[in-house]
Amino acid sequence: MFLKSLDLKNYRNYSSCSLEFSPGINVLLGRNAQGKTNLLEAIYVLATARSHRTANDRELIYFGEDQADIKGSVSRHTGTLPLELQLGKHGKKARVNHLEQAKLSQYIGQLNVILFAPEDLALVKGNPTGRRRFIDMEFGQIAPRYLHNLTQYRDVLKQRNRYLKLLSTHQTTDKVFLDVLSEQLAAFGGSIIAQRLEFLQELEKYAQELHLAITQGAEKLTLTYDSKLKDVLGHSEQELQQLMYQQLKGQLQKEIFQGTTLFGPHRDDIKFLINGKNVQTFGSQGQQRTTALSVKLAEIDVMKEQTGEYPLLLLDDVLSELDGQRQTHLLKTIQNKVQTFLTAPAMNDVAKNLIKAPRIFTIENGH
Ligand code: ATP
Numbered sequence: 455m456f457l458k459s460l461d462l463k464n465y466r467n468y469s470s471c472s473l474e475f476s477p478g479i480n481v482l483l484g485r486n487a488q489g490k491t492n493l494l495e496a497i498y499v500l501a502t503a504r505s506h507r508t509a510n511d512r513e514l515i516y517f518g519e520d521q522a523d524i525k526g527s528v529s530r531h532t533g534t535l536p537l538e539l540q541l542g543k544h545g546k547k548a549r550v551n552h553l554e555q556a557k558l559s560q561y562i563g564q565l566n567v568i569l570f571a572p573e574d575l576a577l578v579k580g581n582p583t584g585r586r587r588f589i590d591m592e593f594g595q596i597a598p599r600y601l602h603n604l605t606q607y608r609d610v611l612k613q614r615n616r617y618l619k620l621l622s623t624h625q626t627t628d629k630v631f632l633d634v635l636s637e638q639l640a641a642f643g644g645s646i647i648a649q650r651l652e653f654l655q656e657l658e659k660y661a662q663e664l665h666l667a668i669t670q671g672a673e674k675l676t677l678t679y680d681s682k683l684k685d686v687l688g689h690s691e692q693e694l695q696q697l698m699y700q701q702l703k704g705q706l707q708k709e710i711f712q713g714t715t716l717f718g719p720h721r722d723d724i725k726f727l728i729n730g731k732n733v734q735t736f737g738s739q740g741q742q743r744t745t746a747l748s749v750k751l752a753e754i755d756v757m758k759e760q761t762g763e764y765p766l767l768l769l770d771d772v773l774s775e776l777d778g779q780r781q782t783h784l785l786k787t788i789q790n791k792v793q794t795f796l797t798a799p800a801m802n803d804v805a806k807n808l809i810k811a812p813r814i815f816t817i818e819n820g821h
């Protein structure tokens with residue numbers, strides 16, 4: 455798929471802007487603070503209905519205005535699809551084909567994007583929150599059921615934690631309601647774990663291949679799911695739900711004492727291994743970055759396999775962060791198949807690696 459055009463109104467520092475893109479590579483050039491990242495962010499928001507930089511939609515609205523509008527025209531195998539997102543001070547409206555969608559989950563997934571920024575190179579050495587966010591954002595775009603389970607899980611988790619607080623501070627002694635919440639949490643949690651395991655297996659298949667190529671056959675990359683629950687491997691979704699429920703029940707006293715939920719997908723993590731050794735603890739800086747690159751690029755293929763179409767790739771200042779060999783691999787992987795938007799301070803940073811001429815946009819102060 456690719457984004458044919460984008461219209462912004464009062465989005466960040468763009469008061470009004472209409473752009474037509476190339477289905478190949480689009481380069482956004484400009485000095486600092488001109489609006490390069492803002493433009494990539496607008497495409498990301500059009501796809502996922504949320505920003506990768508902030509949870510507060512108000513920041514996305516042009517200073518002093520009440521509403522931001524993002525419109526895009528997406529070309530897919532099935533035809534052209536207009537998408538519209540309206541961000542107001544009191545919420546957002548999403549339209550697909552001019553029809554307003556009652557739920558955002560019906561909107562998300564029409565346009566698939568992968569965003570790659572310098573902080574993603576820290577995926578491996580950073581904290582577990584970043585790695586969970588990575589799975590949730592990427593997988594949520596292509597699997598509506600995953601997104602649904604995740605939203606429900608978060609709601610029940612909040613309720614359950616509130617109730618555990620009440621029990622831990624002796625404001626209630628009734629454990630029947632807690633059991634209801636445990637059962638609900640385990641139902642959504644077990645499904646999430648089952649889906650994550652499946653997703654990681656897919657991701658590993660492609661990441662392994664890319665990693666071998668980048669390291670010229672020297673490093674075998676494997677991904678494992680690191681769960682706070684015991685023995686999650688080799689179970690069906692239903693068994694995982696049962697497993698989580700049993701383990702929640704078994705640790706109830708500890709949870710009541712601490713006043714919070716100690717097990718479940720919100721505490722889980724991913725481990726990356728090279729030739730069997732944990733990259734986070736034993737890997738060099740370069741190995742950690744190459745691993746992050748392989749995993750990010752593998753997503754392109756996972757999305758293709760799941761949705762039948764390649765996603766868009768948004769690269770924010772990453773080329774300058776990679777050495778020559780990794781740059782070559784990145785550009786080789788995307789050229790001729792993935793519509794790409796990349797930011798750079800100047801053209802000579804990108805030109806040497808491109809086969810075909812890109813479409814170039816020079817950005818100055820939101821224009
Ligand atoms: P760099 O090369 O430094 O990353 P950039 O071109 O990516 O720069 P952006 O992050 O896209 O820069 O744009 C930053 C500019 O947008 C800043 O000058 C900031 O003041 C402005 N800006 C951010 N939010 C808003 C908003 N809600 N309304 C108006 N302007 C905004």
Ligand code: MG
Binds near residue numbers: 491492770
């Ligand atoms: Mg920027």
